[in-house]
Amino acid sequence: MKEDHYITFDNYLNNELSGAELASFEEQLNSDADFKQEFEIYKAIESSLSSKFENEEEEKALRNTLSKLGSTYIKQENSTKKKGKVISFLNYKKLMVAASIALLIGFFLFNNGEPVYSDFSNHQALELVVRSENNEAIVKAQEAFNSENYKVALEQLTILSETTKNDAEIELYKGICFLELDNYVEADVIFDEISSGKSVFANTASWYKALSMLKQQQFEACKYVLQRIPESADEYNKAQKLLKKL
Amino acid sequence: MSQKPHADHIYIEALLKNNSKVLSEIYLKFSHKIISYVKKNNGNSDDAQDIIQETLVTIYHQAKEKNFILTCPFDAYFYLLCKRRWLNELKKRGNNRVTIFEDDTSITEEQEQQVEETEIFEKQSQLFESKFKELGEKCQELLKTTFKIKSMEKVAEILGVTYGYARKKKSQCMGKLTQLVKNSNEYHQLKAY
Numbered sequence: 001m002k003e004d005h006y007i008t009f010d011n012y013l014n015n016e017l018s019g020a021e022l023a024s025f026e027e028q029l030n031s032d033a034d035f036k037q038e039f040e041i042y043k044a045i046e047s048s049l050s051s052k053f054e055n056e057e058e059e060k061a062l063r064n065t066l067s068k069l070g071s072t073y074i075k076q077e078n079s080t081k082k083k084g085k086v087i088s089f090l091n092y093k094k095l096m097v098a099a100s101i102a103l104l105i106g107f108f109l110f111n112n113g114e115p116v117y118s119d120f121s122n123h124q125a126l127e128l129v130v131r132s133e134n135n136e137a138i139v140k141a142q143e144a145f146n147s148e149n150y151k152v153a154l155e156q157l158t159i160l161s162e163t164t165k166n167d168a169e170i171e172l173y174k175g176i177c178f179l180e181l182d183n184y185v186e187a188d189v190i191f192d193e194i195s196s197g198k199s200v201f202a203n204t205a206s207w208y209k210a211l212s213m214l215k216q217q218q219f220e221a222c223k224y225v226l227q228r229i230p231e232s233a234d235e236y237n238k239a240q241k242l243l244k245k246l
Numbered sequence: 247m248s249q250k251p252h253a254d255h256i257y258i259e260a261l262l263k264n265n266s267k268v269l270s271e272i273y274l275k276f277s278h279k280i281i282s283y284v285k286k287n288n289g290n291s292d293d294a295q296d297i298i299q300e301t302l303v304t305i306y307h308q309a310k311e312k313n314f315i316l317t318c319p320f321d322a323y324f325y326l327l328c329k330r331r332w333l334n335e336l337k338k339r340g341n342n343r344v345t346i347f348e349d350d351t352s353i354t355e356e357q358e359q360q361v362e363e364t365e366i367f368e369k370q371s372q373l374f375e376s377k378f379k380e381l382g383e384k385c386q387e388l389l390k391t392t393f394k395i396k397s398m399e400k401v402a403e404i405l406g407v408t409y410g411y412a413r414k415k416k417s418q419c420m421g422k423l424t425q426l427v428k429n430s431n432e433y434h435q436l437k438a439y
Binding site for chain 2: 003005006007009010012037038041042044045047048049050051052053054055056059061062063065066067068069070071072074075158185186188189192195219224225
């Protein structure tokens with residue numbers, strides 16, 4: 001009978017079969033494909049559910065950690081996109097008073113407060129070596145970038161990066177444009193990619209990754225990246241300076 | 247099997263030990279690519295966060311139950327798992343008509359194999375769990391108690407039955423569950439691998 005099957009499976013898995021019983025069980029396992037299949041399923045279910053129920057508490061704890069990390073490192077969309085509000089004239093007066101007070105307080109706090117992105121975002125001018133093709137895009141990109149017109153610069157750099165694949169310098173400046181335009185996701189992808197590569201721009205990319213974290217006010221992540229910029233890097237001094245302020 | 251773990255196996259260990267310091271590196275180093283992919287394909291960063299978390303929990307379970315050893319770099323393995331999970335999620339939401347933005351991540355055969363191993367592991371666990379829920383309440387309770395408390399003597403005591411009866415019932419419930427799994431379509435699909 002079927003039911004006896006399962007009792008035998010259970011006994012076998014508990015090492016409770018011996019002698020003739022064990023021999024006959026193993027014999028059937030070898031000769032009866034259906035019996036064997038059922039045993040395999042039985043064993044797999046037992047292993048899976050045991051592990052699942054045994055580790056319920058542990059899984060909960062892990063989920064807790066991951067949720068926290070997720071909200072620390074993955075910027076929530078709603079909080080970054082704040083819409084402007086139209087303010088009525090009556091409130092406007094009150095607001096002006098509040099604003100001037102805020103300004104005063106801000107003035108006193110400024111030197112002790114958190115460092116801000118703009119204090120550290122002095123970009124090296126874009127000076128691409130003139131290549132054989134697409135000189136027009138190069139000139140336009142440089143002009144736009146160096147006059148802080150990041151939207152146009154990004155367009156031109158994108159054209160360039162399509163023709164010259166994997167040029168770390170062009171990619172890096174694309175990243176800077178994204179960062180300036182508050183497109184953090186795209187920026188971070190680029191910085192991560194370059195900083196984990198072997199190009200001469202690896203450390204610069206790490207520095208920009210830190211700046212991106214700073215601009216997103218993810219100070220812990222920013223510190224983490226800064227601490228990994230080696231002493232040999234050109235950006236080491238800047239990194240240390242920013243670290244002290246964090 | 248003597249597989250040599252990749253240096254990135256530290257991330258698997260971090261999952262097992264709930265080591266938030268090492269786990270934070272996963273978010274810092276690998277999450278942006280995934281967020282970018284999800285966002286390009288009809289999702290937002292909340293979706294990406296869920297996808298990342300569920301993928302990590304699955305890897306945790308695989309490591310816990312099957313002693314999963316990572317033999318390839320974590321980056322591509324993890325990215326591909328998250329990507330496929332997101333595509334599945336889109337399918338579930340009935341977004342079949344969206345055009346999928348594809349990227350050219352190159353992947354080795356070994357990585358592909360590890361990704362598949364994890365996916366099969368998950369499908370199997372999900373199948374067992376869903377069939378478990380089809381069992382009667384009594385069976386569910388008995389099995390759950392059995393798996394949590396290893397000793398059948400204690401299980402019998404808690405449930406207020408004799409040891410012999412508890413053992414017999416357990417086998418019966420497990421037998422029922424085995425049948426449910428064996429006769430399901432999902433099981434036959436899994437077997438094809």
